[in-house]
Amino acid sequence: MSNPVLNKIRLTAFLLIFILAGFFANQLLISRNEPIATSGDISSGASNADLPALEAPVTLPEFSLEDMNGTRRSIKEFTGKPLLINFWATWCAPCLREMPLLQSTWQARRASDDLLVIGIAVDDADVVAPYLEKTGVTYPILVGQADAMAATELFKPDYIGLPFTVFIDAAGHIVGSHSGELTPDQLAVALGALDALTQGSTDLATARQQIAR
Numbered sequence: 001m002s003n004p005v006l007n008k009i010r011l012t013a014f015l016l017i018f019i020l021a022g023f024f025a026n027q028l029l030i031s032r033n034e035p036i037a038t039s040g041d042i043s044s045g046a047s048n049a050d051l052p053a054l055e056a057p058v059t060l061p062e063f064s065l066e067d068m069n070g071t072r073r074s075i076k077e078f079t080g081k082p083l084l085i086n087f088w089a090t091w092c093a094p095c096l097r098e099m100p101l102l103q104s105t106w107q108a109r110r111a112s113d114d115l116l117v118i119g120i121a122v123d124d125a126d127v128v129a130p131y132l133e134k135t136g137v138t139y140p141i142l143v144g145q146a147d148a149m150a151a152t153e154l155f156k157p158d159y160i161g162l163p164f165t166v167f168i169d170a171a172g173h174i175v176g177s178h179s180g181e182l183t184p185d186q187l188a189v190a191l192g193a194l195d196a197l198t199q200g201s202t203d204l205a206t207a208r209q210q211i212a213r
Helices: 003-033 093-110 125-135 146-153 184-199 204-212
Strands: 064-067 072-074 083-088 116-122 141-144 164-168 174-179
Touching (some): 064 146, 083 093, 083 146, 093 116, 093 125, 093 184, 116 146, 125 141, 141 146, 164 184, 174 184, 184 204
Antiparallel strands (some): 064 141, 083 164, 164 174
């Protein structure tokens, strides 16, 4: 085959490769500039920026669970005084470690009636009852499985996992929350802010800042 023919074939092949490379590069650029759809917006084509951001509730949301006697109770029945709500489970080791601290707090504050401690067990009542009897926990306990887990979901995005504690003032405002095992110092700071709010020596915004530190 003559050199002119070979040269023409080589030039044609080069041009074809160049055109194809340009085409695929352009497609890659387009795909990178397109918004990525999530499972919730595949059909609408909405971007992540269009999705509403999760916000934590500012007041205690309504939910109801059974107490240890099997009676359905609304959480709003326990408002009217400062409230500590602790979500826990018998299978959660950090939950069990902090319960003696909550029990001692309940015993110390029960006489003055200026704080109510409520435990919410994300668990089966048949498992919770013998555990409470064994450990001597006496503060009120509400219990449930799917419905108790649904109650924790009401506190997102603050709720991450168990244990989870929420501090509420007498008017039902959420003053602060804590994910993870509480230390005595952390509990003292939270209750100090809650007490100051109750006594009128601080305002809600300042109390929230103190707990959030």
